Amino acid sequence: MYRRCVFMVLFLVLPVVSASASGQESGRDMGHLMTILVLQLAVIVIAVRFFGLIFSRYLKQSKVLGELVAGMVIGPYALGSFSLPFLNQPLFPRIESVLPVSTELYGLAVVASIVLLFLAGLETDLPTFLKFSRIGSLVGIGGVILSFFLGDMIAVLLLPGVDSFMSPVALFLGTLSTATSVGITARILSEKRKLSSPEGVTILAGAVLDDVLGIIILAVVVGISKIGASGGEIYWGKIGIIALKAFGFWLICTVLGILFAKKISKKLKWFKSNEAIAGVVLGLALFLAGLAEMAGLAMIIGAYIVGLSFSQTDMANELQERLQGVYQFLVPVFFCVMGMMVNFSALKGIIVFGIIYTACAILGKIVGCGIPAYFSGFNLKGSFRIGAGMLPRGEVTLIVAGIGLSAGAIGQDMFGIAIMTLLIASIIAPPLLIKSFEGGTGLRDKKLIKEEEKGFCLKIKFPSVYITDFIRSRILQAFQNEDFFVHRLNLDRLIYHIKKENICITLVQENKGIELTTDSDNKQLANLIVAEEILELKDLLEGVEKLESPDGMWEKLTAGLFGEEKE
Amino acid sequence: MRKKLKKLLTNDNIFLELEADSKETIIEELIDRLVGCGKIKNREAVMKAVLEREKKMSTGMENGIAIPHGKTDSVNQLVVAIARKKEGVDFNSIDKQSSTIFVMTISPLSRSGPHLQFLAEVSKLLKDSRAREKFLTAKTTEEVIKIFI
Numbered sequence: 099m100y101r102r103c104v105f106m107v108l109f110l111v112l113p114v115v116s117a118s119a120s121g122q123e124s125g126r127d128m129g130h131l132m133t134i135l136v137l138q139l140a141v142i143v144i145a146v147r148f149f150g151l152i153f154s155r156y157l158k159q160s161k162v163l164g165e166l167v168a169g170m171v172i173g174p175y176a177l178g179s180f181s182l183p184f185l186n187q188p189l190f191p192r193i194e195s196v197l198p199v200s201t202e203l204y205g206l207a208v209v210a211s212i213v214l215l216f217l218a219g220l221e222t223d224l225p226t227f228l229k230f231s232r233i234g235s236l237v238g239i240g241g242v243i244l245s246f247f248l249g250d251m252i253a254v255l256l257l258p259g260v261d262s263f264m265s266p267v268a269l270f271l272g273t274l275s276t277a278t279s280v281g282i283t284a285r286i287l288s289e290k291r292k293l294s295s296p297e298g299v300t301i302l303a304g305a306v307l308d309d310v311l312g313i314i315i316l317a318v319v320v321g322i323s324k325i326g327a328s329g330g331e332i333y334w335g336k337i338g339i340i341a342l343k344a345f346g347f348w349l350i351c352t353v354l355g356i357l358f359a360k361k362i363s364k365k366l367k368w369f370k371s372n373e374a375i376a377g378v379v380l381g382l383a384l385f386l387a388g389l390a391e392m393a394g395l396a397m398i399i400g401a402y403i404v405g406l407s408f409s410q411t412d413m414a415n416e417l418q419e420r421l422q423g424v425y426q427f428l429v430p431v432f433f434c435v436m437g438m439m440v441n442f443s444a445l446k447g448i449i450v451f452g453i454i455y456t457a458c459a460i461l462g463k464i465v466g467c468g469i470p471a472y473f474s475g476f477n478l479k480g481s482f483r484i485g486a487g488m489l490p491r492g493e494v495t496l497i498v499a500g501i502g503l504s505a506g507a508i509g510q511d512m513f514g515i516a517i518m519t520l521l522i523a524s525i526i527a528p529p530l531l532i533k534s535f536e537g538g539t540g541l542r543d544k545k546l547i548k549e550e551e552k553g554f555c556l557k558i559k560f561p562s563v564y565i566t567d568f569i570r571s572r573i574l575q576a577f578q579n580e581d582f583f584v585h586r587l588n589l590d591r592l593i594y595h596i597k598k599e600n601i602c603i604t605l606v607q608e609n610k611g612i613e614l615t616t617d618s619d620n621k622q623l624a625n626l627i628v629a630e631e632i633l634e635l636k637d638l639l640e641g642v643e644k645l646e647s648p649d650g651m652w653e654k655l656t657a658g659l660f661g662e663e664k665e
Numbered sequence: 666m667r668k669k670l671k672k673l674l675t676n677d678n679i680f681l682e683l684e685a686d687s688k689e690t691i692i693e694e695l696i697d698r699l700v701g702c703g704k705i706k707n708r709e710a711v712m713k714a715v716l717e718r719e720k721k722m723s724t725g726m727e728n729g730i731a732i733p734h735g736k737t738d739s740v741n742q743l744v745v746a747i748a749r750k751k752e753g754v755d756f757n758s759i760d761k762q763s764s765t766i767f768v769m770t771i772s773p774l775s776r777s778g779p780h781l782q783f784l785a786e787v788s789k790l791l792k793d794s795r796a797r798e799k800f801l802t803a804k805t806t807e808e809v810i811k812i813f814i
Contacts, residue, residue, distance in 0.1 A: 579777045622792075623785035630781065633721045 135202045138189060139431070145172050146430035160282050162492060163524060165430045166517065169437020174198045178438070190438065196506050199438055204504070208397065209384075210432030211497050215398040216383040217425055218493070219405020220418055222306055234303025236470035241304065241488050242276045242311045245462025249275035252458050256451050264337075266323040266507040273319050274499060274516045275459035277312040278305050279492025282524060286531050287487070297480055297540050301487035304467060310348070312494050313402060316501070317344030317395040323507040324394070340394075347393055348403065351386065355407025363411040372413075376420035379408055398497055415585050436496045439503065440517050441510040452515045456522045463488045472542075480540020489527035491520040554618040556628060559611045565635065570607045572631040573614075577603075580627070669779060670786060671814045673745050677702045679806040680748035683767070688723075688756050692716065692733050695746050695769050704746075707739035711771050714739075725758025729765040730791055732784050736774045743780050744771040747787070747809065749801060766791060766800060787813065 145168040153164030172178050175198070178190025192198050199207075250272030253260050260267050283305075287298045321340035362382075366375045386400030408414055445452065464485030471481040499516035502508040508516075560566040574584050574594060582598040592607035603616040603624060614624045645651070678699065685694040692715055699705045714735030718724070725731045746769040753763030768787050772780035790796050796812055803809045 576781070580779050580782050581777050619789070620785075622789045623782055626781050626785050626788075637721060 131202065134185070134189070135200070137185075138200075138203055139206075141172060141189060142168075142431055142434045143427075146434050150430065159528075160524060161430075162282075162433055163521060165433035166437040166521065169434035170440050170442075171437075172434075173438030173440070175438075175441050175443070197439065197504055198441065198510075199435060203435055206428070207432045207435040207500070210428040210435075211493070211500070212384060212387045212397055212401040213380070213421070213424055214429050214432060214493050215497070216380065216401040216405040217418065217421060218309065219402040219407075220409050220414055222309075222406050222409045224306070224406070224410055230299050230303040233300050233471070233474040235307050236474060237300055237304035237467045237484055237488070238307030238311060240470040241278065241463050241467035241485075242308060242315070244466030245275040245459055246272040246315065248458040248462040249273075249455065252451075252455050256454065264322065266319070266502075267512060269319045269322060270498065270502040270508045271455065271512065271515075273312065273315050274495055274502075274519070275455070275462055276308070276315060277491060277494035277498060278308045278463065278488045279490050279494065279524075282490040282492070282527060283487040283531060286528055290532065290535055292535055295540075297476070297483045297487065297535075300471065300474075300476075300484055304484070304488060308488065309402070309494065312498075313396070313399050314341075314344050314348055316494075316498050317347075317399060319507075320396055320501060320505065321394055323502070323505055343393070344395055344399075347390065347395055348399060351400070351403045352406060355403050356410055359407035359411050363408065363413050366413075372416050372420055375413065376417050379404070379417055380421060380424070396497070396501055398494075412583070415583060432493075433496070436500060437517070439500070439510070440514050442514070444510040445514040445518070448511050448515065452518045455515055456519045459491075459519050460489060460523055460526070475543030475545075476540050477542040479534070479537060480542070483531070483534045483540050486527060486530045486534050489530070490524045492524070495520050554616055554621040554624070556614040556621075556624055557611060558613075558628065561610070563610055566607060566610050566612060568638075569628075569631055569635060570605070570612055572634060573605065573612070573628060576627045576631055669783065671810075673743065673783065674747065674810050674813055676806045676810075678704065678744075678746045679809045680746065681803070681806065681809070683748050683750040685750070686752075686754055688719070688725075688754060689716075691731075691750065691754055691756075691767060692719070692769075695733070695748055695767060698748075699744060699746055699769075699771075704744045705740065705771065707737075710737050710739035711735065713737070714771065715769070723757035725756030725764050726788070727758065727760045727762070728791075728794075728797065729753060729758075729762055730768070730788065730797075731756040731758065731764040731766070732768045732770070732788065734770040734772070734780075734784065736772050736780075738774045740771050740773050741776065742773065743778055743783065745769065745783060747813075751801060766797065 146165045149164035149168035149171070150161035151164070153159045153167070154161045157164075170176060172190065174188070174190040174192040179188050179192060181188050190199065193200060197204055250263055250268045253268035253271040254263055254265070257267065262268065283301055287295075287301070292298045318337065318341045321344070322337060325336060363375075366378060369375050369378070383401045383404040386404050387397035388400070390400035390403075391397045408417060464482065466485075467488045468481035468485040471484040472478065476484065495516060499508070499513050503510070503513045558569075560569060570592065574596070577596045578584055580598070582596050582601075582603075585595045585597070586593070594605045596603040596605060601616070601620050601623070603614055603620060606613045606615075612628075614628065616624055642648070680695070680698055683691060683694055685691045693712065696705060696708060696711050696715070699711075700708050705711050714737040715733050716735075718735045719733060724733050746767075748767045748769070749765055750767070751765060753765045756764035758764055768784060768791075770780055770784055772778065790813055791800070799812050800809060803812070
C-alpha cells in the first residue's frame with residue numbers, strides 16, 4: 099500500500115519537476131538532469147534514514163534533527179560539493195542563485211512541505227482546541243506576539259542595514275520565531291502520560307492557534323516582502339489589505355472546508371476504495387495550495403486548510419494511515435533539502451547574533467505563553483511547563499525560512515540562523531519539559547485542581563504479555579463496537595486514543611499492564627467494557643480447557659514433521 | 666447520550682411492578698414483556714443470550730441494581746427495558762443485597778452501537794441515592810423518564 103502511495107506522489111511530482119526543468123533548462127539534456135535528480139534522491143533517501151537512526155537511537159533526539167543534519171553533511175556546502183569521478187561533477191553542485199539546490203530538488207521539497215502541512219492539518223485536534231479555546235487562544239496569541247516582537251526587535255537592534263520593524267529581514271526573523279512544532283512535545287507528553295493533563299491540552303490547543311497565526315503572519319510577511327522586492331512602497335494601508343486578504347482567504351476557505359468536508363467525504367465514499375479517496379483528498383490539498391499561491395499567499399496555507407477541514411470527518415484517521423507512505427518518503431527529503439541550504443561560511447560573522455536571537459526566541463515562547471497561562475489558573479510551575487512545551491520548532495520554521503530565502507527576503511546567513519534556532523530549541527526542549535513535569539500540580543486555581551482530581555485511571559495487571567495483548571485488542575474492538583474511533587498515537591509504543599463526541603479515553607499497554615485514563619464521568623463505561631472483556635477471556639480459557647486433549651492434538655500436528663514421507 | 670436515552674426510554678419499556686420473585690423468572694418476565702410490546706420477536710434466542718451471560722458472571726451490581734444483558738442477532742437494534750420490584754429478589758449481587766432495579770439491554774451481535782454506553786449512562790445516573798429513591802417511588806412511567814432525561 100505504501101509503495102502505491104509513493105508511486106502516486108512520484109507520478110504527481112515528476113511531470114511537474116520535468117516541466118519546470120524543461121522550461122528553465124531547455125539547453126540541457128533532460129536525461130542527464132533526471133539522472134542527477136534520481137541519484138540525488140537515492141543518496142538523500144539513504145542518508146536521512148542513516149542519520150535519523152543515529153539521532154533517535156544513539157543521541158536520543160528527534161529523527162527530524164538527524165534528517166536536517168544529513169542535509170548539512172551531504173549538501174552543496176559540505177560533502178556534496180566534491181566532484182564525483184563517474185559523474186564528472188559534484189552530486190550536489192552549488193547553484194549560483196538564491197537557492198543553492200537545483201529547481202527540481204527544491205520542487206520536490208515544496209511538494210513535501212504541502213504534504214507535511216496537509217497532514218499537520220489532518221492531525222489537528224479541533225474539538226480539544228474548541229474545548230480549551232479560551233486558554234489555548236491566550237497562550238497561543240501570547241507566545242506569537244512576544245516572540246514575533248522580540249525576533250523583529252533583535253533584527254532592528256543588532257543587524258546592520260535593518261532600521262525598520264517593517265523591513266523584510268526583520269519581519270521574517272519575527273515570523274521565524276513564532277512557529278511552534280508541537281510534534282516533539284506531543285510525543286514526550288504521551289510518553290509521560292501527560293497528554294490529557296491541563297498543561298497537555300493547553301499546549302495542544304495553543305499550538306493549533308499558533309500554527310494558524312504563524313501561517314497568517316507568513317502570508318502577510320510574504321506579501322510585504324513582495325511589494326518591497328518589486329520596489330513598491332510599504333505603507334500601513336497596503337499591509338492592512340494584505341492582512342485582510344490573508345485572513346479572509348484563511349477564514350472563508352476554512353469555514354467552507356469544515357462545512358463541506360463532511361459532504362465531500364460522503365460523496366468520495368462512492369469510490370469504495372480508501373486508497374482512491376486518499377489520492378483525491380491529497381489532490382484537493384495540492385489544488386488549494388496552488389490557489390493560495392495564486393492569491394498571493396503561501397502554498398502551505400491551502401494545504402493546511404484542506405487537512406484541517408478533513409480532520410473533522412470520520413475518514414481522518416484512515417487518510418492519515420493511507421498517506422503515511424507518502425509522508426515517510428517525502429517529508430525526510432524536505433528536512434534534508436532544508437539542511438542542504440545551510441551555508442556554514444555565511445554563519446561565521448553572525449554566530450553571536452544567532453545565539454542572542456535563539457535566546458530571545460526561547461524567552462519569547464516561555465514568557466509569552468507562560469504569562470497568559472499564569473493568569474488562567476496555572477501556577478509558576480504549570481506556566482513554565484506550558485512555555486517549555488511550546489518551544490520546539492519544526493516544519494513551519496523551515497518552510498518560512500525556505501520561502502524567505504527563495505523570495506530573496508533573507509540571505510543564507512539568516513537562513514542558517516533559523517536552522518540554528520530550530521536545532522537548539524528542539525534539543526533543549528525535551529529535557530526541559532521532562533524535568534518541568536516532575537513534582538506536583540501545575541495548577542493554582544482550586545476549581546481547576548478539583549477538575550484535575552476528577553480524573554479516573556483504571557490499572558490492571560495480567561499474568562503474561564500474551565493475555566495482555568489479547569485483552570488490549572478486545573478492549574479496543576469493544577470500543578469500536580460502541581462506535582468509538584480508536585487511533586494509535588505512537589508507533590513505537592502501545593498508546594491509543596479512544597474518542598467519541600466529547601468522550602476521550604487514553605489506553606496504554608506496558609508489558610503485562612493496561613491503563614485506561616479518562617474523566618471520572620466515563621468511569622462506568624471504561625469499567626463495564628473492561629469487565630465484559632475479562633469475562634470473554636475467562637470464557638476463552640474455559641474453552642481451551644475443554645479442548646479434547648491438547649497434547650494429543652500437538653502430537654498429531656507435529657507427527658511426521660521430521661519423519662520420512664511414506665510412498 | 667442523553668438524546669439517545671430520550672429516544673430509547675418510552676412508556677412501553679418501563680415496567681413499574683414486576684411479579685416474578687427469582688432471578689430466572691425476573692429475566693423471563695422482562696423478556697416476555699418486551700415480546701408482548703413487539704420489541705422482541707425471537708423469545709428463545711434472547712433468553713438464551715441473557716442466561717448465557719448470567720452464567721459467566723451474575724449481573725447483580727451494588728445498591729439493588731442489576732443489569733441483565735445479552736447479545737444476539739435476533740434483534741437488529743438495541744432493545745432496552747427498565748423495571749423495578751420493590752420487595753427485591755436475590756440476583757447474586759456483588760454486595761449480597763437483594764436487587765430492586767433492573768436495567769436490561771439486548772443488542773445485536775453483528776452491529777455496532779452505543780450498547781454498553783447505554784448501560785454505563787444509566788448506571789451513572791442510578792449511582793445517586795436520590796435518583797434511586799425517586800425511581801423506586803415513581804408512580805408513573807413519565808416520572809421515570811424524567812429521572813433519566
